[in-house]
Amino acid sequence: AQKVTQAQTEISVVEKEDVTLDCVYETRDTTYYLFWYKQPPSGELVFLIRRNSFDEQNEISGRYSWNFQKSTSSFNFTITASQVVDSAVYFCARSNMLTFGGGTRLMVKP
Amino acid sequence: EAGVTQFPSHSVIEKGQTVTLRCDPISGHDNLYWYRRVMGKEIKFLLHFVKESKQDESGMPNNRFLAERTGGTYSTLKVQPAELEDSGVYFCASSQLPGQGEETQYFGPGTRLLVL
Numbered sequence: 407a408q409k410v411t412q413a414q415t416e417i418s419v420v421e422k423e424d425v426t427l428d429c430v431y432e433t434r435d436t437t438y439y440l441f442w443y444k445q446p447p448s449g450e451l452v453f454l455i456r457r458n459s460f461d462e463q464n465e466i467s468g469r470y471s472w473n474f475q476k477s478t479s480s481f482n483f484t485i486t487a488s489q490v491v492d493s494a495v496y497f498c499a500r501s502n503m504l505t506f507g508g509g510t511r512l513m514v515k516p
Numbered sequence: 517e518a519g520v521t522q523f524p525s526h527s528v529i530e531k532g533q534t535v536t537l538r539c540d541p542i543s544g545h546d547n548l549y550w551y552r553r554v555m556g557k558e559i560k561f562l563l564h565f566v567k568e569s570k571q572d573e574s575g576m577p578n579n580r581f582l583a584e585r586t587g588g589t590y591s592t593l594k595v596q597p598a599e600l601e602d603s604g605v606y607f608c609a610s611s612q613l614p615g616q617g618e619e620t621q622y623f624g625p626g627t628r629l630l631v632l
Contacts, residue, residue: 410558437618438618439618441620443623448625449605449625449626449628450519450623450624450625450626451607451609451623451626452623453620453621453622453623456620458618497559499559501618502618503549503561503564503572503575504549504551504559504561504609504621505561506551506558506559506560507558508557508558509558509559
């Protein structure tokens with residue numbers, strides 16, 4: 407099976423620190439999509455970003471940024487100046503029909 | 517615009533009983549997906565509807581699980597009879613066409629099922 411691996415099961419940081427969540431994927435497809443979702447304590451999965459395999463430009467959205475490296479099959483997610491509200495479980499996923507990583511629980515302490 | 521809704525939010529049943537989970541997708545979304553996360557494992561794909569048709573049910577674990585989407589609107593997932601290993605969180609997601617698994621899927625809050 408083509409897996410998605412999030413090696414960090416849990417990360418704890420202090421507010422205002424930067425934190426990077428790692429995601430490594432396997433695929434035999436030439437065209438594919440990568441996603442990040444956030445699961446806050448309320449439980450729903452909140453969509454954060456979708457990238458296609460042909461677009462390796464890094465993306466920044468406010469305090470969030472994503473680094474897609476096709477050569478290493480990685481799609482890492484960085485939160486700059488973390489806040490307590492960023493505390494959640496973050497999932498990386500790959501198309502098709504969404505293959506998910508195991509999730510990384512991020513705890514941001516005040 | 518209302519998001520994906522799921523009912524119930526929690527369900528506690530005994531082994532051997534039947535449970536039916538419901539999902540209402542975002543209005544206008546023809547694609548509807550079911551996923552589940554059992555304790556300590558990854559979120560796994562169960563099946564995919566395009567309107568009322570099952571497009572892919574390769575993730576359904578066994579024939580105790582039956583999904584329907586009559587009329588192409590809401591969907592139900594029935595587990596009969598429930599076993600202990602069915603405990604977990606069942607997520608529903610919906611998306612617009614083309615539904616090849618590459619489009620953004622929007623998830624509901626999940627149903628937490630506990631089988632005792």
